Amino acid sequence: xxxxxxxxxxxxxxxxxxxxxxxxxxxxxxxxxxxxxxxxxxxxxxxxxxxxxxxxxxxxxxxxxxxxxxxxxxxxxxxxxxxxxxxxxxxxxxxxxxxxxxxxxxxxxxxxxxxxxxxxxxxxxxxxxxxxxxxxxxxxxxxxxxxxxxxxxxxxxxxxxxxxxxxxxxxxxxxxxxxxxxxxxxxxxxxxxxxxxxxxxxxxxxxxxxxxxxxxxxxxxxxxxxxxxxxxxxxxxxxxxxxxx
Amino acid sequence: xxxxxxxxxxxxxxxxxxxxxxxxxxxxxxxxxxxxxxxxxxxxxxxxxxxxxxxxxxxxxxxxxxxxxxxxxxxxxxxxxxxxxxxxxxxxxxxxxxxxxxxxxxxxxxxxxxxxxxxxxxxxxxxxxxxxxxxxxxxxxxxxxxxxxxxxxxxxxxxxxxxxxxxxxxxxxxxxxxxxxxxxxxxxxxxxxxxxxxxxxxxxxxxxxxxxxxxxxxxxxxxxxxxxxxxxxxxxxxxxxxxxx
Numbered sequence: 451x452x453x454x455x456x457x458x459x460x461x462x463x464x465x466x467x468x469x470x471x472x473x474x475x476x477x478x479x480x481x482x483x484x485x486x487x488x489x490x491x492x493x494x495x496x497x498x499x500x501x502x503x504x505x506x507x508x509x510x511x512x513x514x515x516x517x518x519x520x521x522x523x524x525x526x527x528x529x530x531x532x533x534x535x536x537x538x539x540x541x542x543x544x545x546x547x548x549x550x551x552x553x554x555x556x557x558x559x560x561x562x563x564x565x566x567x568x569x570x571x572x573x574x575x576x577x578x579x580x581x582x583x584x585x586x587x588x589x590x591x592x593x594x595x596x597x598x599x600x601x602x603x604x605x606x607x608x609x610x611x612x613x614x615x616x617x618x619x620x621x622x623x624x625x626x627x628x629x630x631x632x633x634x635x636x637x638x639x640x641x642x643x644x645x646x647x648x649x650x651x652x653x654x655x656x657x658x659x660x661x662x663x664x665x666x667x668x669x670x671x672x673x674x675x676x677x678x679x680x681x682x683x684x685x686x687x688x689x690x691x692x693x694x695x
Numbered sequence: 696x697x698x699x700x701x702x703x704x705x706x707x708x709x710x711x712x713x714x715x716x717x718x719x720x721x722x723x724x725x726x727x728x729x730x731x732x733x734x735x736x737x738x739x740x741x742x743x744x745x746x747x748x749x750x751x752x753x754x755x756x757x758x759x760x761x762x763x764x765x766x767x768x769x770x771x772x773x774x775x776x777x778x779x780x781x782x783x784x785x786x787x788x789x790x791x792x793x794x795x796x797x798x799x800x801x802x803x804x805x806x807x808x809x810x811x812x813x814x815x816x817x818x819x820x821x822x823x824x825x826x827x828x829x830x831x832x833x834x835x836x837x838x839x840x841x842x843x844x845x846x847x848x849x850x851x852x853x854x855x856x857x858x859x860x861x862x863x864x865x866x867x868x869x870x871x872x873x874x875x876x877x878x879x880x881x882x883x884x885x886x887x888x889x890x891x892x893x894x895x896x897x898x899x900x901x902x903x904x905x906x907x908x909x910x911x912x913x914x915x916x917x918x919x920x921x922x923x924x925x926x927x928x929x930x931x932x933x934x935x936x937x938x939x940x
Binding site: 454455456457458459474477478479480481482483484486487488489490492493494495496497498499502526530531532534535536538539540541542543544545547548549550552553555556559560562563564566567568577578580583584593594595596599602603616617618619620622624625626627628629630631633634636639640642643662663664665666668669670672673674675676678679681682685686 | 699700701702703704719722723724725726727728729731732733734735737738739740741742743744747771775776777779780781783784785786787788789790792793794795797798800801804805807808809811812813822823825828829838839840841844847848861862863864865867869870871872873874875876878879881884885887888907908909910911913914915917918919920921923924926927930931
């Protein structure tokens, strides 16, 4: 039986292709995920073509799996299809707003994650590319996404050609709160984060990057506040261009 | 074996309580879901207390399961904990922006959905309350959510006391696009939506609501454009108040 506790991201894939029937079966089964008012506010673009993968790759900072995976899936929040439906049925839609974007993004991510869970249970390996919302315009242009469609998540998918490694996670008590949110005391933060900071790989990571703390690797290197602010502007502009603001 | 094709939402729960050990086990296992830079940008508030459920219920339009479920889980996008960590580790965080909100919301929803899939595989029943982002301020106040924490999803959870019914879904070809987004022709829309419109329960639904089409039930009754626009403003204001805009 598949053990989720041992789940890991897979970035290297074998040459074995992904059967189209299996892919469609998984995408179909995942449709039973809960969805707002049964509207299914999402679309999935399936990329198998090499030149299309190459065109998408810069948006994903040219991470190797973006071109090496046999299949790249771009999960999009989609209010275009429902809007078309309404317009053909004497109904007046009005979903060009932020609430509707977030509703569609929620639908999309829940669907995406059920797909991931099912694909991994079948032995497939995948990696989630968080870069999708960093450079959405490039993805929109390459995949020809119309108004009221916004890329939210990208999955590279294939049969594993590496073991991968299980990542450390925070203790569950760092995540859960009973009845009300409990403010974190300095002692709480130490208790929750010290085990992670003490891992040899994380200590090594801090050292080779000439940082003093693991947190600095995040703030000074991986997710710089200035970059986040700049990308926020781009993201809001893109939402505006796609009709959601 | 659990068949996802037969998945259904459960709104009625038996008196059997949910063992805290099982709940924690499921929430812990789900932590292996992919997460941005291993930051785990989420928190979960566990509500078992009756008076707390009653306080949350109006935010969920007093749907009965919000008070009748033994457990209500509110999944929150959380950049507060990481920010606290950075500040205690000589690192300068800067995640009070829209990109960071969306990153945290993505983390939260992927985690939430893995939890849902696992809980259902254990035989638990659940209902996803999309109302969470409609009245976020009430939830924030009740659960005492601090700055950089935003409620995204609510799950009512319990052992099923009803069969529930499997919902119809769009044919998979309505959802997937090969290589590029294919614009929907009027014929495509008819082909994709007619089976749903012809279902006896949907015909009945249109009739009892005195509508001409199923689409009108959505635009004129369930998700009125004016409501969506008003709630968009509230939602953006709430994001601003929580420090994400």
